[in-house]
Amino acid sequence: MAKYPIFDGHNDTVLHLFDTHRGAGRSFFEKSETGHIDLPRAKEGGFAGGFFAMFVSNPPEDMEAFRNADISDPTTIPMPPPLELGFAQQSAFKMMRTLFDVEAQSDGQVKITRTVDELEDCIENDVLAMILHFEGVGMIDENLDALEVFYQAGLRSLGIVWSRPNIFGHGVPFRFPHSPDTGDGLTDAGKALVRKCNEMGIMVDLSHLNEKGFWDVAKISDAPLVATHSNVHALSQTPRNLTDKQLEAIKESDGMVGLNFATAFLREDGGKGVTAEERSATPIATMVKHIDYMVEVLGIDRVGLGSDFDGAGIPSEIGDVAGLPKLVAALEDAGYDEESLNKLTHQNWIRVLRKTWK
Numbered sequence: 001m002a003k004y005p006i007f008d009g010h011n012d013t014v015l016h017l018f019d020t021h022r023g024a025g026r027s028f029f030e031k032s033e034t035g036h037i038d039l040p041r042a043k044e045g046g047f048a049g050g051f052f053a054m055f056v057s058n059p060p061e062d063m064e065a066f067r068n069a070d071i072s073d074p075t076t077i078p079m080p081p082p083l084e085l086g087f088a089q090q091s092a093f094k095m096m097r098t099l100f101d102v103e104a105q106s107d108g109q110v111k112i113t114r115t116v117d118e119l120e121d122c123i124e125n126d127v128l129a130m131i132l133h134f135e136g137v138g139m140i141d142e143n144l145d146a147l148e149v150f151y152q153a154g155l156r157s158l159g160i161v162w163s164r165p166n167i168f169g170h171g172v173p174f175r176f177p178h179s180p181d182t183g184d185g186l187t188d189a190g191k192a193l194v195r196k197c198n199e200m201g202i203m204v205d206l207s208h209l210n211e212k213g214f215w216d217v218a219k220i221s222d223a224p225l226v227a228t229h230s231n232v233h234a235l236s237q238t239p240r241n242l243t244d245k246q247l248e249a250i251k252e253s254d255g256m257v258g259l260n261f262a263t264a265f266l267r268e269d270g271g272k273g274v275t276a277e278e279r280s281a282t283p284i285a286t287m288v289k290h291i292d293y294m295v296e297v298l299g300i301d302r303v304g305l306g307s308d309f310d311g312a313g314i315p316s317e318i319g320d321v322a323g324l325p326k327l328v329a330a331l332e333d334a335g336y337d338e339e340s341l342n343k344l345t346h347q348n349w350i351r352v353l354r355k356t357w358k
Helices: 013-018 039-045 085-105 116-124 145-153 188-200 211-220 244-252 276-280 284-298 321-333 338-356
Strands: 006-011 047-054 110-112 128-135 155-159 203-205 256-259 303-305
Touching: 006 128, 006 256, 006 303, 006 338, 013 047, 013 085, 039 047, 039 321, 047 085, 047 116, 085 110, 085 128, 085 145, 116 128, 116 338, 145 155, 145 188, 188 203, 188 211, 203 338, 211 244, 244 256, 244 284, 256 284, 256 338, 284 303, 284 321, 303 338, 321 338
Parallel strands: 006 047, 047 128, 110 128, 128 155, 155 203, 256 303
Antiparallel strands: none
16 A cells, blocks of 8 residues: 555546547556556556546537637637436446446456445555546436436435536536636525435535535535535636635535646636646646645645546646656645645545545
8 A cells, every 4th residue: 555545536537438539549457648547557656546527528519619619728618508318328327337347357456436444445455446426417317316326336426517507506617717606506406416415425526516506505415515626716716616715614514625636727827828838837836835725724634636637637747647646745845744644645535425425
């Protein structure tokens, strides 16, 4: 076991493995220079596992404006429309099958974890732990019939929305600078979803949810408030980041936030008006600055990592999952002791899941 095994709040690796065009047909079991996570690089980086997201992309006919957006300014990217339920469900089934196949083919090196005891056992025994997570719940019907089926299949965490809207709520667009107060809150169906997740012990992820939706969850939920991959709005004024008031609410609930490695959510300029090379050159020190701020507001027990590996452009100093020890070393240099580093790298995730899962 690595000195500081790293459990991570969010990645989109399954999307890369499922979408051969996006992932260039790479295997999870062979070291690659494509993407951010595979098993050999995970072992190099002390990556103990994380939340593996099922993110359903829109069908090609809905993606023209998204594909043709000016990627030199990520804050102008338009959102595709809501997903059709049948399409979303079929896509989710195929992505879940991809995850199940990785587990089956791993010869015991990978496990989809459904309990905290299983998660701790994986970390202790160098088995890569995967939590099945939905990023946006377009595959769940308004009556929540599918939720029980997905739970039985291993679903233990969900984000109500990605940035596009659905029947449950509204996500934040890619704008900069802007507050997360970008529209209406949860629908009645969204509120019912939160209550049902509390009842079942499914973690509700607040990343991507707009501010009114955040406060709806805060009013309804009896579980810790968690944002798996978000940063500090005071340091980078994108609506994907959390205001001080939101951070205080997460603290009061004894929840936590996972640091997002996406350069657009780290940088003071939001990545607006700079080249891709300049965004990539965002230093690890900027990541440490966000962690310092969150620790100051939330306390050391409520901050972790939520990389967004395989889903975002990250600092070149990190590069991929094998570069995680560089962040740990930077935190050590910044004065975090062994106890604090264990909390930031994995123990805080275990703590919040033990308070959430049933």
